[in-house]
Amino acid sequence: MKYVILGAGPAGVTAAETLRNVDPTATITMIGGEPEPPYSRMALPYLIYGKVGEDGTYLRQDPKHYDDQRIRYIQGRAGGIDSRAKKLSLSTGEVLDYDKLLIATGANPIMPPIPGSNLEGVETCWTLEDARQILKYADKDSPVVLVGAGFIGSIILEALYLRGCKITVVELAPRMVARMMDETAGGMLGRWCESKGVKVLTNTRVDSLAKGEEGQPRLQVGFSNGESAPADLVVLAVGVRSNTGFLVGSGVKTNTGIVVDNYLQTTAPDIYAAGDCCEGIDISTGKPDMLAIQPVAVEHGRIAALNMAGHKHHHRGSLNMNVLDTMGLISSSFGLWQGAQVGETAKLVDEDNFKYMKLEFEGDKLVGAQCVGMTDHVGMLRGLIQTGFSLGEWKDKLLVSPERLREAYLAVAHAHPTTGPMAPHINTPRVGNHAGASGH
């Protein structure tokens, strides 16, 4: 079998390793689009504030790992795919024959149409090379304008803050992390940032980017409220889009991302897709969506690989979940955090102490959650949401006292010992049965 994997992010690497695991004799080629060892974009913020060096962002540390696994790792950009002849051509001129192809090309940052966004010092924060540029322009005390306070923008915010930059963050929406958390949580984050000396401009757009005056910082940034600010660096983080441009004419259907079925197969024969480049099922809605998070990329990579190798593995769906550290204030959200269409909500709000917890129920099941300032055992929220355990009488107890979540979890999980904590459906080829419902 000849497997070709286009993309060397978490989805591609997990797929390559899984294929090697289940098919010891196959030929596996993995292609990275950047001149780097396979690395994790998620680790870039930690590189920016110096917690790790570049090698700390690598997905696997041992430089011989891919050779040892007999995974041929090459670099190049996709030119085109001929799905009839089963050939992938690369920008390097190389043409690869495949029996099965996985597309794992991730996403690209969206470039907002702001005049001047091609100026020196205006960067996205998506690749290792981007991070190197950011390190070049952002020193301690450098004025920096961050465009976008979504989930990824907020992660970058923390990295720039810890690097010592003086930050103004500009967000079009009325609050920070508008697609991850509600007004209460977003408001808390905004207040917290202000208290740390970060300037937060919501309901504001960046209208112009221009060269700074002689003797002034490199850039001058104009806002829709009429104000402007100097900046040594402008970081654009206004969203991402699946990276699928090279698929035109290939027979692989795309929507906002690559269209895949429950086996992560595309509309073209023997071509699969995984990670940020495709629209897998969101377990909360049962509908296809591009969730753009690392755990989903890994999950997709593994399931797609199993299916490519002929081990049919139905993907029930992935859970949307995020965790964010905003200069020490940690927040998380899971599943249908906006609430079910017909459901009930339990809330605990402590504005003064920046603590918030909100649980969303549908019937007697937990379907979504948000937390601010609470980290202990938060994974239980994933456990309850993804298993869909019936909470029974515990739902009413939680409606009154959401802080009893841990008790509820133990009580409910103990009642389901044979269902398995996550039910036997996703991720792993089963080695025997799994029955550890409660952990104890």
Place this chain on the structure above:
Amino acid sequence: MLKALVIDAGKCTACKQCEMACSLENEGEFNVAKSRIRVFDFHTEARFVPYTCTQCAEAWCQQACPVNAITTDGMGVKVVHDNLCVGCKVCTIACPFGTVNYNASTGKVIKCDLCGGEPACSDACPTGAITYQDVEQGGFDKMKVWATQSANATTTEGPNTPKAGQASGTGH
């Protein structure tokens, strides 16, 4: 010989010696908030349940980690490597049991690693609620405990039972 923590919640009196021992062993201080094992308290029922990572076969924590900072050792134990952990906390939301937690003072995460083979919690437990046993020897007892907890006593595996796939060190 694979060994595992076996927890018999019925024997727990909530003395919290395990939490103290864990935090001293692993963090060098008596701070139960940093213990990797926690005793949960069912207020209304006067029932206590010691709770920690089961070294589960799926290792959701390990799979989610972006920088390979959690690996499976030869005993099937999922170990966090502090030198690699960037503190992103993705593992803390990925573990469906909630048994890997963030430690703000180090900026990294902590989870049970069975103290490298000599778990301090089981040594400290005065009532035998937490014991560290050979899997084979403990199998029957564990099943008994498991069966009394379960609504349906047909399960053939207990918690903490290392799965065949764990010992190979592949993590799945």
